[in-house]
Amino acid sequence: MISVLMKILAFIFLVYVFFSSSCQKVSDQKFETYYVDELMEKWKYSGFDLIEPVDPTYLYYFDTSYVKDIINFELLHESDLINPHPDSNGIFRQNVPKLTFKFLENRSEYAAKKLYEFYQKTPKFITSDTIYNIYNILDRLFPLLLNHHLKNIKDDLKKDYDEWKLLLIKSPHKRFITDEEHESRLKNWEIKYPKISETLYPDIKGIMFQIALTLNYLKVSGFGDEIIDSLRRDLPNAFDRKLAKFNNFLINPTVFDSSNLKTFELLNVKDLDLFIHEDSSIQRLLKNIEGTDINFKIDYVVIQRNDKAIVSMSYKSWANKYLIYLINNNKLGVLLIEQIHFQPAPYID
Numbered sequence: 001m002i003s004v005l006m007k008i009l010a011f012i013f014l015v016y017v018f019f020s021s022s023c024q025k026v027s028d029q030k031f032e033t034y035y036v037d038e039l040m041e042k043w044k045y046s047g048f049d050l051i052e053p054v055d056p057t058y059l060y061y062f063d064t065s066y067v068k069d070i071i072n073f074e075l076l077h078e079s080d081l082i083n084p085h086p087d088s089n090g091i092f093r094q095n096v097p098k099l100t101f102k103f104l105e106n107r108s109e110y111a112a113k114k115l116y117e118f119y120q121k122t123p124k125f126i127t128s129d130t131i132y133n134i135y136n137i138l139d140r141l142f143p144l145l146l147n148h149h150l151k152n153i154k155d156d157l158k159k160d161y162d163e164w165k166l167l168l169i170k171s172p173h174k175r176f177i178t179d180e181e182h183e184s185r186l187k188n189w190e191i192k193y194p195k196i197s198e199t200l201y202p203d204i205k206g207i208m209f210q211i212a213l214t215l216n217y218l219k220v221s222g223f224g225d226e227i228i229d230s231l232r233r234d235l236p237n238a239f240d241r242k243l244a245k246f247n248n249f250l251i252n253p254t255v256f257d258s259s260n261l262k263t264f265e266l267l268n269v270k271d272l273d274l275f276i277h278e279d280s281s282i283q284r285l286l287k288n289i290e291g292t293d294i295n296f297k298i299d300y301v302v303i304q305r306n307d308k309a310i311v312s313m314s315y316k317s318w319a320n321k322y323l324i325y326l327i328n329n330n331k332l333g334v335l336l337i338e339q340i341h342f343q344p345a346p347y348i349d
Contacts, residue, residue: 032053032299032300033276033301033302033303034054034301034302036303036304039054040066040069043056043073047073047074048080054300054302056099057102057103058302058310058337059302060103060106061323061337062304062310067103071100071111071114074097075097075100078097078118082094091130094132094133094134097115097118100114100115105144107148109148112145112148124164125167126172126202135207138207142210142211142213142214146214153218158215158220158222161208161211164207164208164211168204168205168208171204206235209228209235212227213228262334263331272307272308272309272332273303276309285334286298286322294315296314297314298311299319307325310323310324310337318339318340318341319338319339320340323335
């Protein structure tokens with residue numbers, strides 16, 4: 001009799017331990033919490049850490065006034081855009097300010113102004129130990145800039161064209177690899193583009209062509225279809241060249257889709273920070289939104305002034321980001337701002 005009782009008690013104890021650990025798995029889930037004021041202070045003085053999980057552009061959802069600050073911080077640390085170490089050929093590379101470019105894609109007037117200034121300050125040269133990546137994305141940059149009113153852009157680009165034309169006359173002949181060489185290098189897993197002695201010379205003809213194409217679109221005198229055709233015929237055809245597409249390059253600005261807004265009545269929620277860190281409250285709320293009981297992972301939370309937060313959550317092949325904000329003392333607004341589905345890696349037998 002005693003042995004049976006002991007077995008029953010042991011079974012009850014195991015059940016208790018199992019359910020306790022299951023509940024603890026949800027309620028005690030640890031996640032990183034970031035506060036906007038601290039992030040802004042860090043970015044202002046130290047620049048942006050590429051491995052930090054928080055994308056600074058998400059602060060747009062809190063307040064659009066953050067856009068100017070983030071752009072200014074990125075350009076304040078402009079030296080960070082140049083890779084500190086050259087590649088195996090001894091070549092440095094200056095990257096495009098990616099956060100500013102992302103805001104430009106979302107129609108930020110201030111991003112257009114600052115990125116155009118950045119383009120104008122980029123050196124023009126015959127040879128250099130630095131590759132300036134902005135010259136490699138003119139096909140994307142110019143159509144986006146033309147969504148904004150930039151004073152004197154026609155005169156500026158005409159001047160740029162003339163300066164590059166003079167440099168082309170003075171520069172050594174840049175040899176591009178032929179189509180046959182290009183195909184051979186690809187088949188033999190060799191470097192895709194020319195080596196150091198060729199790479200150090202900029203693609204002046206390609207730059208001139210992109211500028212001329214933009215001036216042609218703007219209907220500037222002297223840049224009719226004839227000069228475009230002439231420049232196109234003179235371009236090297238070693239690899240597929242991307243051409244600016246003005247009519248098909250309109251990106252819609254990031255906007256709130258009110259159809260995704262959900263509101264929840266909750267009692268006495270006055271401090272969003274406390275609510276998020278209060279015994280699995282945020283997990284229960286998100287499970288309600290997702291309509292699922294799976295134990296997803298909360299990757300991180302960004303909080304602004306205890307009344308707005310961005311929550312990043314993920315589970316296996318998907319990841320969602322939500323904006324959560326206090327409407328009043330007993331109501332929360334929740335808005336899905338990003339949804340990503342990951343493609344599983346192909347199975348190879």
